[in-house]
Amino acid sequence: QQQVKQSPQSLIVQKGGISIINCAYENTAFDYFPWYQQFPGKGPALLIAIRPDVSEKKEGRFTISFNKSAKQFSLHIMDSQPGDSATYFCAASSGSARQLTFGSGTQLTVLP
Amino acid sequence: DAGVIQSPRHEVTEMGQEVTLRCKPISGHDYLFWYRQTMMRGLELLIYFNNNVPIDDSGMPEDRFSAKMPNASFSTLKIQPSEPRDSAVYFCASRDGQETQYFGPGTRLLVL
Numbered sequence: 513q514q515q516v517k518q519s520p521q522s523l524i525v526q527k528g529g530i531s532i533i534n535c536a537y538e539n540t541a542f543d544y545f546p547w548y549q550q551f552p553g554k555g556p557a558l559l560i561a562i563r564p565d566v567s568e569k570k571e572g573r574f575t576i577s578f579n580k581s582a583k584q585f586s587l588h589i590m591d592s593q594p595g596d597s598a599t600y601f602c603a604a605s606s607g608s609a610r611q612l613t614f615g616s617g618t619q620l621t622v623l624p
Numbered sequence: 625d626a627g628v629i630q631s632p633r634h635e636v637t638e639m640g641q642e643v644t645l646r647c648k649p650i651s652g653h654d655y656l657f658w659y660r661q662t663m664m665r666g667l668e669l670l671i672y673f674n675n676n677v678p679i680d681d682s683g684m685p686e687d688r689f690s691a692k693m694p695n696a697s698f699s700t701l702k703i704q705p706s707e708p709r710d711s712a713v714y715f716c717a718s719r720d721g722q723e724t725q726y727f728g729p730g731t732r733l734l735v736l
Binding site: 544546548553554557558601609610611612613614615616617 | 719729
């Protein structure tokens with residue numbers, strides 16, 4: 513199966529709080545898991561990505577946690593800021609073409 | 625580099641008309657992807673090219689949709705005839721030998 517399931521659909525967080533978005537996949541052939549950030553009127557842009565050989569990757573306030581046995585991965589945004597308000601998509605890919613299968617997206621709103 | 629360039633940014637047309645969306649990938653990128661984004665179905669991969677050759681068009685919804693890539697710097701997505709249910713944002717993305725796909729700003733299509 514190619515589906516990637518993402519939750520929640522929407523998330524409201526206070527400034528300074530932690531935002532957590534979860535994704536799950538079925539296809540064990542997936543070997544690359546990026547998160548994309550999309551602002552209104554813009555195309556998605558890569559935020560952070562992880563491979564299944566590591567359980568965590570951190571870049572600034574953004575962290576991916578990866579659980580290979582559970583086939584789940586999540587994005588944590590620490591010290592969330594109003595500027596982080598956007599739609600976040602998890603994705604997964606495999607093979608030489610690296611075509612992405614996207615989750616359904618999470619609309620994050622960070623209140624000032 | 626200017627990034628992935630798409631035109632037009634907005635298109636309003638009437639049902640039955642032909643619509644042509646254009647994409648200029650990032651120079652040196654040998655993969656080009658066309659996506660469609662709707663509220664109901666999220667981000668869907670329509671077709672992708674490698675070195676100007678269509679590799680997988682299984683995501684193209686109907687025969688009304690066609691895509692070409694006559695050279696490394698230009699691709700088109702054509703809908704003929706267009707229908708109201710084709711209304712969506714269409715994204716073009718490109719990548720090189722690395723894994724990151726770079727998305728264009730999208731074309732917002734409205735079919736009346």
